[in-house]
């Protein structure tokens with residue numbers, strides 16, 4: 001398991017005269033929320049829009065024969081999984097459509113597990 005770098009602790013407020021204060025604090029001196037852009041916690045894949053069901057409430061509008069988004073392949077997923085691992089990803093998630101009608105889905109999950117995700121998750125919308 002990769003360990004993610006922790007955010008730098010907030011520094012004491014020393015006045016409103018530096019650009020750093022504008023980045024980390026509101027004009028009232030309160031700490032701002034921020035995203036660590038150099039790390040990645042979770043990566044989601046859309047595995048394609050095809051599904052074996054056709055639920056009327058489907059957020060994706062998926063169904064049998066729906067190929068608006070083609071089924072993802074292991075070869076397409078691998079470089080994104082590799083990049084995500086380098087960025088410290090902790091979880092891969094897969095949605096569609098129905099991920100388990102995708103021919104390469106088990107191979108993709110195996111690869112994600114092998115590369116370090118402790119809990120790849122696949123679900124329908």
Ligand code: SF4
Pocket residue numbers: 051052053054055057058059060061062063096097098124125
């Ligand atoms: S993706 Fe999920 S919600 Fe959509 S049709 Fe398939 S099973 Fe139903």
